[in-house]
Amino acid sequence: VDLVIHAAGPFQRDDKCTVLQAAVFTKTGYTDICHGVDYSWRAKSFHEQAKASGVPALITAGISPGVSNGTGGAGPTTLGTSLLLLGEDVIAYDKGSEIKLKAYSGARNIDFGKGIGKKYVYLMNLPEVKSTHKNLGLPTVHAQFGSDPFIWNWGMETFANFLPSDLLRDKNVTLKFAECVDPFIRVIDGIVGERVAMRIDLESSNGHTTTGLFAHNNLSVSVGYAAAAFALAVLEGSTKPGVWFPEEPEGIAIDARKLLLRRASRGVTNFTMNKNSGMIEC
Structure with missing residues (x-):
């Protein structure tokens, strides 16, 4: 075995990095496609062990975080993860x-371009915020998330505002709830589709804004391409021994990133990088 891809989420509330430790040992x-802040930095604490063992390890290497900076397809695991995130303060x-901000607050209406249009997004505690702040030195960073149809956002807002945070942090409770409502969600997804879109806006100190946009008609397929792109990068030697986030140059070599993004963007309906925000096709 040359590589293990850890996709068995949700990663929230896991106090051990068992799969990573086993990978280092062997x-x-x-x-992994981790989307938990605490888990990702717990994994990062094994950096020296992985480096000493000559093991390349890439964390948060899915689509969001990952290509945007992991998430799975539309199903109980993804919903369970979202509910668990509602119980966390947003860093x-x-x-x-x-x-620290309240989860699912700070609503903004963002244009995700052709085929998606304007959608509401809300603050969530996502690992790419801390990792880009620490690793890239960005002074101001936040991440937001939203769903569609808008009824899902109403539900998430209601849970965040009225359910006790202790209940939302209970992994067993949230996963059981997610399993109960999963059939209903799948019916809705069958009607409205399972599209995914991401937008990154980078504002420089001189006020210039650069934008990146990514959209795909099928979340599950897109996640698979993204996770596979990172896996291939590791197998091809683009990741040095140690535990790395994708944005670190030791995680994905700078000269390997163009190929990674080309692989990860297979089948997209919209993919734009480093464009002036006024030049984005909407």
């Missing part, structure tokens, strides 16, 4: 200072 390459950064 000198096996590792990637964001403002002019270099860490701030």
